[in-house]
Amino acid sequence: MEIAERIRLGFQRQRKGQVLVSQDDLCSSLLFILDGEVRINKKSDAHNYELNEWTSQPLVLQPESLFGLSTRYTRTFTTETAVHILKVNKDAVRDILFYYPTFRINFLNLLSMRVQLANRQLWRPAASDLPLRFVQFLSSRCLRPAGRKELRISMQTLADELLTTRLNVSQLLNSLAQEGLIELKRERIFVPSMEKLLMGKV
Structure with missing residues (x-):
């Protein structure tokens, strides 16, 4: 309550789309998604x-972009339903970080967690087989390794990224589709559940 009394907070409702x-x-502010779904x-x-x-979980939009060398968002966030934001x-934010140690510690913990996760991914052993390479390629680019995903990519581009042939990629994707782990459309790969894909191939 003390923060709300001393610092001006902007609560907003944004419609779908x-x-x-x-x-x-x-990035000139911290944005908190309080409810609703975001793409x-x-x-x-x-x-x-x-x-x-x-994702339909409460979310802070890239707090690591607020300060530092690069202060620009690296993703686009669009509402899929009506959402409430703070x-x-x-x-x-500078004032809150200076005057409120609890907020400062939580903010530093959040940034530290993101840096540690990113660093851990860099040193993860490269997968030797193609299914694992595909899962690593996808999961390493996700903001969170859970929920629905859609990868828009040509077969040849994916083959180049995975250091293999277009034929091998086609066989891999068809196999994953038969297992019900992905759905295929032209230059689109839908993953209904990233958790199931990870459990099935990692």
Whole structure:
């Protein structure tokens, strides 16, 4: 309550289909998704494939982008349902971090967890077989390794990323589809449950 009395907080309701932030937008505030469903989109640097994720869990939109060398969002967040958000501008975040040790510790813990997870992924042994390489390729690009995913990518681009042939990728994807772990459409790979894909192949 003390923070709410001293710091101006912005509570908002956004309707379905609203872009909250876009990839490469400047991050000038902390945005908290309090309820509702959000789609998260990430395009590759070469713009030759992209990943969509969906989440209905409470979420802070990329707090690591608020300070540091690069202060731009690396993903686009779009509402899939009506959502309630809390917006705290950068100056207010500085004040909260300075005056409230509990918030400061929680914020540092959140950033530390993200750095540690990213560092752990970098040193994970490369998979020797193709199914595991595909799962690692997908999971390493996810914001969270759970829920629905959609990878928009050509067969040839995926083959290049996995260091194999287009034929091998086609056989792999058809096998995963037969197991019910993915669904295939033209240049789209749907994963109904990332958890099931991980349990089935890792």
